[in-house]
Amino acid sequence: MRLNNYWLLVAPLLLLVMALYAWPVINILWLSVTEPQAGLQNYEKLFASSSLARILWTTLRVCLLTTFGAVLAGYLVAYMMAHLASGERSWMLTFVLVSFWVSVLVRAFAWLTLLGRNGLLNGALISSGLTDEPITFVRNELGVLIGMIHYMIPYAVLPLLANMQGLDGRVMSASRSLGAGPLVTFRRIYLPLTMPGIFAASILVFVISLGFYVTPAILGGGRVLMAAEYISVQVLVTLQWGTASMLATLMLGGVLALMFTLSRFMKLSEVFGAKA
Template sequence: MSHLPRLKIASGWFLVAPFLGLLVALYFGPILNILWLSFTDPVPGIGNYLQLVTSDSLLRIVWTTLRICLITTFFSVMIGYCIAYAMVHAHARQQNIMLLLLLISFWISVLVRTFSWLMLLGDNGLLNNTLATMNVISEPIHFVRNELGVLIGMIHYMVPYAVLPLLANMQGLDARIFQASRNLGASGAQTFCRVYLPLTKPGIVAASLLVFILSLGFYVTPAILGGGKVLMTAEYISVQLLVTLKWGTAAMLAALTLFCVMALLWIMSRFMKLSTAFGGSA
C-alpha cells in the first residue's frame, strides 16, 4: 500500500512529461539560440560583448535605459506606496472599488495608453490648448518627443505593478504593533517612520525590482512618446534586427537583459514570494 502514492506521482509525471518537454523546447530553444548568436555572429568570440566598453553609442543607450528605468522605478514606487497605504486603511467597500479600478488599468493596452498621452500632452494636445486658452503660455510646452514624455508614460503604466506587492505586504502587517507604538507615546509620524516604514521594506524592495524589471523591456512607450529622440535598449534591439541586420549585437543585448532580469528576480525572491508580486496570495 505504501507504494501507491509513489506510483500515482510517477504516472502523473508521465502525463506531464510530453507537455513539459514541448515547453522546454519552445522556451529554452530560442533562448539558447540567442545566446549562441551573441557569441558567433558575425564571427565567433566575445566581440559583441566588447562593444559594451568600446562603443560610445551603445554605452549611451544602455545608460539612458538604466537612467529612465531608475527614475520610473522611484516615482512609480512612491506613488504606488501612497495608493497601497490608502487602500489598506480604507473601508471594505472603498477598498473593493479601488482594487477594481486598479485591475481595470491592467486591461487597457499600453498602445492605447501611449496614444492617449500623446493626445493629451502633444503640442496641439488638450493640455497645451487649455493653457493657451487661459493665456498661461504663449508657445506650446514640449511634454512629448523627449525624455519627459517617456517618463510620464512609463510611470503611468508601472504604478499598478508597484501597488500589488506593496498592498500584499501591507495587508500582512499586524495592526496591534502600531497600536502598541501609539500607546507607548509615539506620535503618528514617529510610528510611521520607525515602525510602519521598516516593516514595509520587503514590499518596497519587491515593488522596486518588479517595476525596474518590467521597465527594462519597454518598447512602445519610448518609441511613440520619445519620438525617436529617446532610444532605449528594446528599441535599439529592434533597429539592429530589422534595419542594420546586426543579429549578433541584438542577441548580445537581449542576453544581457535576460541575465539582468534573472538576477533581479532572484534578488526579489529573497524578500517575498514571486507569486505575491503578481497579485497572488501572500
C-alpha cells in the same frame, strides 16, 4: 504516491516549458557568440561603441526613474486602499485591474494627445495665462517617463497592497498607545514592515520597464532610444542579429544578477507573497 511518480506527472509540462522558453533563450545566447562569426566581437562593442553605451545608460536611467516614480505613487495608492473599508477597497481595486485591459499603444497615443504642443494641457496652460508658448512635454525623456510611470503604477500597487494587508494592525496600535505619533509610527514601524512589498514592487517594475518599446518610441519621438527599440532596429532594419542577441543576453543576465543579489539578503518567495 512516491516522489518519482510526482516527477512523472510534472515531466510533460516541464518539457513543454523547455521547448517554448528555454530553447529560444539558448538560441539567443548562441547567436550572440556566433553571429556574424564565432567569437566575442559582439560583446566587445560594449566597450568600443559610445553610442551603445549611451543607449544602455539611457535605458538604465529611465528604468530607475520609472521605478522610483511608479513605486512612490503605487505606495500612496496602496496605503489608501489598505485603510479603506472593504467595499471601497473593492471599487478601487476594480479600477486598478481595469487599467490592465487598456493597451499600452492606446495609452501612449492618449498621452500624446494630452501632452502635445496642441494638446489639452498646453491649451489649458496658454488659455490660463501661465505660459505664452507651448511646453515640450513629449518627444523627450519627460514624456517617456510620464507614459511609463502611468503604465507601471498598477504593477506597483498590487504587491504593495498584498504586503500591507498582511500586516498586523495591533503593532501600529501598540506604537500609538505607547506615545508615538502618526509620523513616528509610520517611519519606525509601518515603513520597515512594508519594505518587502517595496522591494517586490521595485523588482517587478524595473524588470518590466527594461523591455518597454512602444511608449519610448511614441512619446520619445525617436529622441529617447532605449535598448528594446535598438534591438528591434538591429533585427528588422540593419539585420545585425549578433548585436541584438548580445543586448538581449545582457538584459537577461542583468535581471538574473539582480534577482540573485536580492536573494542573498532576503527570501524572494516571501518578497513576492508566497508562504512556506
